[in-house]
Amino acid sequence: MRKPFVAGNWKMNLNRAEAVALATAVAAIARENAGVEVGIIPPFVYIDAVVGAVNKAPLGVGAQDVYFEKSGAFTGEISTAMLADLHVKYVLVGHSERRHVLGENDALLNKKLHCVLNAGLTAILCVGETLEQRKAEKTFDVCRTQLVEGLKGVDAAKASQLVVAYEPVWAIGTGLNATKEQAQEVHAFIRKELAGILSQAAAEGMRIQYGGSVKASNAAELMSQPDVDGALVGGAALKAEEFAGIVAAAGKSKA
Ligand code: PEP
Secondary structure, X not given: OOOOEEEEEOOOOOOHHHHHHHHHHHHHHHHHOOOOEEEEEOOHHHHHHHHHHHOOOOEEEEEOOOOOOOOOOOOOOOOHHHHHHOOXXXXXXXXXXXXXXXXXXXXXXXXXXXXXXXXXXXXXXXXXXXXXXXXOOOHHHHHHHHHHHHOOOOOHHHHHHXXXXXXXXXXXXXXXXXXXXXXXXXXXXXXXXXXXXXXXXXXXXXXXXXXXXXXXXXHHHHHOOOOOXXXXXXXXXXXXXXXXXXXXXXXXXXX
16 A cells, blocks of 8 residues: 655745745644655755754655765755755656756766665656657657666665656646546556566555646545555645645545
8 A cells, every 4th residue: 555645846936934834834734644645845945944844743855856976066066965964855856847947868867866765865756748749649658768767777675765756747837737547547657667667566665646737626536546646746835725635635535
């Protein structure tokens, strides 16, 4: 039985006071929903303050990115050791905005992923197709390549430190979510691929989140699907009430 996992990606939003207030509100949500793993992923500069606000609540804090080198002359970059020092638990690897806006490729993401795993942190590997790729019926090919290349050289023994987020690019921040059937079809495909890349047991134990315009009003339907194990949430994670609805739906869907 996979524990549903809902994480809020705050992207480049909020100021310090707003970040602390939202983390405090989400900490209460996490306390009320013990059946769901809940995470928040603030901008780097607010991680320390957010970790303080979380205090002892069962709420993990993540980072939106990381650099793969341990330390040194890499101006502007952040290492896994720095993140671990701040009690970060998760790191997003290959969010579509990093792939498509900032030009990160699979080879770079594979280095980042290894670095995250070697530091004992959990990697949330994001995969998903653009609208053009979906229309060209390339969804499975794109997801397969991103999984195979992103997970190259990863030992199945590290599966407990891995989460995959299926985030169709056309659904991120657009208000257009995948239907539950579209989500389930790709999630089942991803799980099958994970069995081949890692192992059957690893694939069965790993959480696959859906991401792309998840809201309180569509969360229950999406998470009713057998291979949808939670959500990676952008816009709706910035509103505590909306996020609370998504977390509650995740808890009920797998109860
Ligand atoms: C995301 O940033 O991962 C995301 C899914 O955004 P949104 O929920 O706003 O579509």
